[in-house]
Amino acid sequence: MAEFKDAPPGASMLQKTTVWFENRFPTAFAEYKKHMSEYYAPKNFNSWYFFGSLALLVLVIQIVTGIFLVMHYKPDANLAFASVEYIMRDVPWGWLVRYMHSTGASAFFIVVYLHMFRGLLYGSYRKPRELVWIFGCAIFLCLMGEAFFGYLLPWGQMSYWGAQVIVNLFAAIPFVGPDLALLIRGDYVVSDATLNRFFSFHVIAVPLVLLGLVVAHLLALHDVGSNNPDGVEIKAKKDPRTGIPLDGIPFHPYYTVHDMIGVGVFLLAFSAIIFFAPELGGYFLEYNNFIPADPLKTPAHIAPVWYFTPYYSMLRATTDPMVNVFVVITALGTVGALLKGGLSGLARIGVVVAGLVVIALLKTFDAKFWGVVVMGGAVIILFFLPWLDCSPVKSIRYRPRWHKVMFAIFVVFFFVLGYLGIQPPSDIGTLIAQIGTVFYFGFFALMPWWSQIGEFKAVPDRVTFQPH
């Protein structure tokens, strides 16, 4: 234990109180310094850097509004739908709390997608920040689970049939699939049992994991320090007297006050939706979900909520012909590795065997299963990004022009996939989604190769910054 300090003679009441607490809880003071007042962040953050703190804000909004919703919500197949309408009508300010929560779900994904894209733009996952990125990807996975479980709770038609479709996807897994789906549902169809367990997952299990991961994400970040739009390591240039990075400024007050602008602008958009368009044209609250769940009436068109649709699109794109495309890609990959890989004799045999096994598996199992693999793989591949990106510079600012074009095409395809996932399937839509899927995976899988090609600009020693 540290030495007990005494307040200086004539100290004010505030100083005495501070000393009193410092003597009894020094950790709080040390942590405050470490993470706020003496956490040195690069001074050249741009608007992309708002989304981290905004994600934290939305997390808090979701937890607080969620607590109040649970006070009135009934996780019972016979009462759930009515209890949501009860919240919307009879609970004082219930409508506001519910709209904040439903809009917050979509806002969470918007903010997190932008936050992740920031990481992609400036190479924020590169050494030494790999773990920060991996914790972040795990948060994203949890968030998807949280959104999926939560979406069942209003017990509307889309809740019900969306859950039915997604749980049935697990049934496509060979051997264990049907039993696994049964385990998830707790019944042969989505029912009261499903609603109860999803409620439990949504309000306690996943949020606990999510909070733990957020803490890990922030601790890991503060250990290695933030990246910045130039991708320059600010810790490389320190003031020799103080040991403080020359381009670093204390997070508090500089970035707390800076993030308040972001909070203001975000809340403006957030409130505009809550108060003027809470359904947002059926994207945030689907129209069909105002019809109570009916296990006997399948809606004509079942689409997940918008934030899942890019992945849902990839699932639907994986048809039998698409599996054949995968076979061809695998064969080409194998031949390519043999010709250009510069591998030893044993490794060559290994590559051929692996290629043949993959092709055999592709043709053995149903396309539906591979659709599930593609959908899951699209998220899992993000975890490997720190090792896929082999560009000699971190930031997009110093990468060749055509890399920017690649990023732009990636973004466009992501939007197009999302759009197609909302629409009922069509031949042309499926074809575009298939091209999009191949591009998505090609973008990541071939990144070790393409990210090294082109003329890179010289990275400066210090960050570029113009005083305000």
Next chain:
Amino acid sequence: MKKLILWLLCSLALVSGAQASSEGPAWDKFPKERVTDVTALQNGAKIFVNYCLNCHAAAYMRYNRLRDIGLTEDQIKKNLVFTGVKVGDTMKVAVDPKEAKEWFGAVPPDLTVIARSRADASKGSGADYLYTYLRSYYRDDTKATGWNNLAFPSVAMPHVLWELQGQQRAVFAEEKDAHDPAKTSHVFKGFEPITKGTLGAEEYNSAVADLVAFLQWMGEPVQGERVRLGVWVILFLLIFTVIAWRLNAAFWKDVK
């Protein structure tokens, strides 16, 4: 960077531009201003209680919430609540769902949030649909009820408001398909009145508009208050953002 944002905007335009896809006739535009018109809402409530609430429930809607559209508790008790029902109760019906299914072939859906559930991004709001639907009944002797509906083909519900509107028939024509001359399609040409109702055509449209306004309001009774409050919230946030911006500038002026 700017290019990226431009790309993003372009793709957004793509997304919002390519929506029109659903089949069926287009929906008429519901006169939106009725939702904020208290007289229209009260008239709509009267029509709703007299014509709809016999078979359809509004099980999440309390009678005394009608105070929000300018009715007093006494007025509600005297004119709208049936004997034995308390003014704080929700609008339930005595029809047993099983019997209803036998009589109509379908259980009449609860109408509390019907206006919210029937919207279609490519065709219009739920109110547009209801406004079209309640004006699209026509005589069709091939159906068990003797009624059919253009907006909801083979609908189970007969035309409950027929005394008000009168009876009409739908005129169809066989037309050659523009793309495939071998095919003909059944094209709707218009309605023709058979018998007169107690209301004229304009009066009937107006009565339906009032009823739909009430259904729209009932779907979310707080909708008016929500928008009014929203204006203040936005004003507050604008001031907050400006202060945050200036505060930030004050702190950052010593970052060189």
